[in-house]
Amino acid sequence: MDLKGLKFSKMHGIGNDFPIIDESAGEVIPEADKAEACRFLCHRHFGVGGDGVLFVTPSDVADIGYRMFNPDGSEAEMCGNGIRCFGDFVYRKGILKQKKMTVETKSGIKTIEITLENDEPALFKVDMGTSTFKTPEIPMASDMEEFLDSPLEVLDTTFNTTAISVGNPHAIIFVDNIDEIDIDKYGPAIETHEAFPEKINVHFVEVISKNEGKMLTWERGAGVTLACGTGATSTAISGFKLGLFDSEVLLHLPGGDLKFNVYEKEGELGAFMEGPAQLVFDGEIQ
Numbered sequence: 001m002d003l004k005g006l007k008f009s010k011m012h013g014i015g016n017d018f019p020i021i022d023e024s025a026g027e028v029i030p031e032a033d034k035a036e037a038c039r040f041l042c043h044r045h046f047g048v049g050g051d052g053v054l055f056v057t058p059s060d061v062a063d064i065g066y067r068m069f070n071p072d073g074s075e076a077e078m079c080g081n082g083i084r085c086f087g088d089f090v091y092r093k094g095i096l097k098q099k100k101m102t103v104e105t106k107s108g109i110k111t112i113e114i115t116l117e118n119d120e121p122a123l124f125k126v127d128m129g130t131s132t133f134k135t136p137e138i139p140m141a142s143d144m145e146e147f148l149d150s151p152l153e154v155l156d157t158t159f160n161t162t163a164i165s166v167g168n169p170h171a172i173i174f175v176d177n178i179d180e181i182d183i184d185k186y187g188p189a190i191e192t193h194e195a196f197p198e199k200i201n202v203h204f205v206e207v208i209s210k211n212e213g214k215m216l217t218w219e220r221g222a223g224v225t226l227a228c229g230t231g232a233t234s235t236a237i238s239g240f241k242l243g244l245f246d247s248e249v250l251l252h253l254p255g256g257d258l259k260f261n262v263y264e265k266e267g268e269l270g271a272f273m274e275g276p277a278q279l280v281f282d283g284e285i286q
């Protein structure tokens with residue numbers, strides 16, 4: 001695999017960081033090399049460093065296409081912090097000129113609306129689409145149709161867990177105090193728990209009020225990250241479903257805040273996510 005001359009930008013969305021590569025005009029990294037290239041690019045000592053790699057791709061069904069790979073080389077269905085970075089990148093680089101765009105992802109078409117400040121993209125509102133709590137669709141091996149705030153045995157303890165998919169799978173665990181959680185111990189144990197055949201992203205959440213919460217994340221294929229946009233979306237929706245949050249909620253993640261507005265569409269719960277994205281630098285692999 002030869003990545004010499006590969007151009008990328010380094011971005012982050014509240015500390016969830018990514019190299020992003022423009023493949024809108026055609027493949028830059030051959031498909032067969034993508035997993036290995038992403039493992040290298042995400043490496044914090046030998047590569048660029050990142051919680052995943054984002055790709056801009058062409059699309060036949062939306063304005064533009066989007067793919068995301070985890071640091072372990074696996075491809076995720078969707079990445080919430082990444083899609084705000086993606087919106088910033090395609091607008092800033094002139095790949096698309098409009099402030100509202102439709103984006104094809106592995107979990108359906110999403111819409112991004114960009115707010116400018118001093119002519120610069122500043123805030124990104126994303127319709128994250130609807131969710132499912134149905135265990136076969138998450139997927140979760142369980143006799144229960146939905147796994148809502150239900151006991152899950154993990155190592156030496158039991159966590160009341162809610163399983164949800166917003167395109168990718170999440171385990172949401174509401175606790176009294178997130179500072180008491182050993183995320184390095186329980187995160188990987190839940191990620192690889194036998195109940196989750198495709199593994200799962202893990203979030204511990206403390207409710208501050210009906211409109212505010214804080215959370216800690218262990219991401220599938222990545223480990224501890226400073227933020228997870230699809231995880232925060234899943235938290236807002238799960239909290240609403242369980243009656244812990246109102247439809248409008250502000251979530252504090254270690255890297256920053258995200259704002260959510262939960263809605264109902266055709267019997268399913270979905271959410272708008274609002275937050276920033278930051279270009280850090282443009283680079284080229286030597």
Ligand SMILES: N[C@@H](CCC[C@H](N)C(=O)O)C(=O)O
Nearest residue numbers: 076079080081168228229230
């Ligand atoms: N950082 C993300 C989610 C990235 C994918 C995830 N690790 C998975 O495998 O599903 C986000 O901001 O949503």
